[in-house]
Amino acid sequence: MLTQSTSLSVSINRPTPGAFVPSKPFSGLAGLAGLIATEFTYRKDGEIYGEDEPAEYIYQIVRGAVRTYKLLSDGRRQIGAFHLPGDVFGLESGTKHRLAAEAVIDTTVRLVKRRSLEQAAGTDVQVAHKLWTMTTDDLKHAEEHMLLLGRKSAMERVATFLLEMDRRLAVAGMMALPMCRRDIGDYLGLTLETVSRALSQLNDEGVLGFSGARQIVLRNRQRLRNMDI
Amino acid sequence: MLTQSTSLSVSINRPTPGAFVPSKPFSGLAGLAGLIATEFTYRKDGEIYGEDEPAEYIYQIVRGAVRTYKLLSDGRRQIGAFHLPGDVFGLESGTKHRLAAEAVIDTTVRLVKRRSLEQAAGTDVQVAHKLWTMTTDDLKHAEEHMLLLGRKSAMERVATFLLEMDRRLAVAGMMALPMCRRDIGDYLGLTLETVSRALSQLNDEGVLGFSGARQIVLRNRQRLRNMDI
DNA sequence: CGTCGCTTTGATCTAAATCAAGTTGAGTGG
DNA sequence: CCACTCAACTTGATTTAGATCAAAGCGACG
Numbered sequence: 001m002l003t004q005s006t007s008l009s010v011s012i013n014r015p016t017p018g019a020f021v022p023s024k025p026f027s028g029l030a031g032l033a034g035l036i037a038t039e040f041t042y043r044k045d046g047e048i049y050g051e052d053e054p055a056e057y058i059y060q061i062v063r064g065a066v067r068t069y070k071l072l073s074d075g076r077r078q079i080g081a082f083h084l085p086g087d088v089f090g091l092e093s094g095t096k097h098r099l100a101a102e103a104v105i106d107t108t109v110r111l112v113k114r115r116s117l118e119q120a121a122g123t124d125v126q127v128a129h130k131l132w133t134m135t136t137d138d139l140k141h142a143e144e145h146m147l148l149l150g151r152k153s154a155m156e157r158v159a160t161f162l163l164e165m166d167r168r169l170a171v172a173g174m175m176a177l178p179m180c181r182r183d184i185g186d187y188l189g190l191t192l193e194t195v196s197r198a199l200s201q202l203n204d205e206g207v208l209g210f211s212g213a214r215q216i217v218l219r220n221r222q223r224l225r226n227m228d229i
Numbered sequence: 230m231l232t233q234s235t236s237l238s239v240s241i242n243r244p245t246p247g248a249f250v251p252s253k254p255f256s257g258l259a260g261l262a263g264l265i266a267t268e269f270t271y272r273k274d275g276e277i278y279g280e281d282e283p284a285e286y287i288y289q290i291v292r293g294a295v296r297t298y299k300l301l302s303d304g305r306r307q308i309g310a311f312h313l314p315g316d317v318f319g320l321e322s323g324t325k326h327r328l329a330a331e332a333v334i335d336t337t338v339r340l341v342k343r344r345s346l347e348q349a350a351g352t353d354v355q356v357a358h359k360l361w362t363m364t365t366d367d368l369k370h371a372e373e374h375m376l377l378l379g380r381k382s383a384m385e386r387v388a389t390f391l392l393e394m395d396r397r398l399a400v401a402g403m404m405a406l407p408m409c410r411r412d413i414g415d416y417l418g419l420t421l422e423t424v425s426r427a428l429s430q431l432n433d434e435g436v437l438g439f440s441g442a443r444q445i446v447l448r449n450r451q452r453l454r455n456m457d458i
Numbered sequence: 459c460g461t462c463g464c465t466t467t468g469a470t471c472t473a474a475a476t477c478a479a480g481t482t483g484a485g486t487g488g
Numbered sequence: 489c490c491a492c493t494c495a496a497c498t499t500g501a502t503t504t505a506g507a508t509c510a511a512a513g514c515g516a517c518g
Binding site for chain 1 (some may be wrong): 393
């Protein structure tokens with residue numbers, strides 16, 4: 001189960017570096033720089049960092065899921081991305097986090113100090129290049145998401161979401177969504193009711209099947225792709 | 230006038246490298262790498278590159294304005310950004326452009342070969358770092374724009390747009406918008422009519438003044454900032 | 459000085475939001 | 489193990505912001 005902590009990890013809602021057990025080097029940057037990663041577990045809905053907080057660490061998800069988001073002053077929220085096992089988040093070239101991050105479910109991350117990574121990038125062009133391509137990947141996602149938010153209908157947004165999650169977390173044709181309908185709505189620029197109605201309609205049409213609200217199997221990916229375009 | 234070409238530039242809608250006169254090094258990367266930039270002019274609405282085209286060059290605007298955008302199959306368009314004099318666009322770590330680019334008005338750019346810049350980044354960590362921070366700046370803009378597209382009202386979007394353009398192109402308190410209402414709508418995820426109505430309302434309320442549809446002076450920035458949040 | 463593209467403004471429509479109950483089901487404690 | 493509880497989800501009714509459809513203005517340019 002995703003919500004279980006390892007025996008090595010401590011589960012409080014803020015890292016207190018020094019108290020943790022060193023772990024494997026950051027994969028993806030592994031071998032490029034001999035960086036020490038610390039493992040840490042956040043509880044469901046725990047804050048990992050806030051918007052405009054100093055960016056002290058860079059994170060990679062071991063298990064669980066994270067949402068990064070921005071808020072308007074009245075509480076309206078836009079989730080920029082969901083991060084899943086293997087994903088890196090919190091990478092900044094400036095000194096502050098531009099989005100806040102929270103654990104969607106109990107989540108274990110590896111963290112490395114931003115300064116040590118930047119230092120490695122300052123002497124090793126391979127590390128520098130890797131940082132750049134990771135940022136480019138995030139930018140690509142954001143550009144596609146702007147198209148979704150600015151120009152797609154509710155059904156098209158949900159279809160895009162399902163295909164994205166299917167690609168990223170389906171095992172044996174089935175996906176277990178870690179996030180609630182409100183999270184999905186705040187990611188897609190919709191209300192939770194609109195998300196629910198779209199999913200129900202897709203279920204009625206046989207495009208997908210449910211086994212529990214968050215266990216979804218896609219039965220007709222091509223139909224979804226046609227909606228997606 | 231922005232629509233005038235320099236005597237050194239050729240004004241056709243595609244660069245045919247080899248026929249051009251070398252120019253100054255790319256500013257922002259100036260001195261970091263001795264890269265040769267070529268100057269080129271595109272006519273209003275000229276295509277600079279298409280989506281998914283090979284990314285052969287990186288561009289910096291000398292004068293004019295550029296829109297970068299994505300299209301859906303039925304022609305719906307989302308403009309990701311407007312690029313103004315001094316701005317760099319078309320920077321990719323992959324081999325393809327992820328958005329298309331067009332000149333909003335007659336536009337002169339300096340271009341450098343992507344490969345030579347990548348080569349410079351491969352030996353010079355300062356160049357590599359500059360590429361990274363330029364990409365991070367784009368990502369920051371995209372993240373803020375996702376919040377706008379997903380969660381702001383029409384009036385809030387227009388207020389944000391006006392403050393952005395005021396910051397980027399106001400001279401002596403006055404801004405000369407290079408783009409039409411449709412472009413603004415496709416940037417803000419609205420129709421051109423909704424943009425027009427919002428601007429008229431702000432004019433009626435005395436928040437801004439027009440001298441021609443695209444010559445705008447902001448009379449109450451604070452009111453706009455309060456809408457913006 | 460006529461034309462054509464851009465902009466404004468008005469009337470109407472509609473997709474999605476909002477408001478409002480129910481329903482379900484996972485987790486908790488008896 | 490079962491019943492209870494509460495958050496999450498679904499579904500229905502109604503409202504509304506913005507889209508769409510339509511028709512004038514206007515202004516820059518040939």
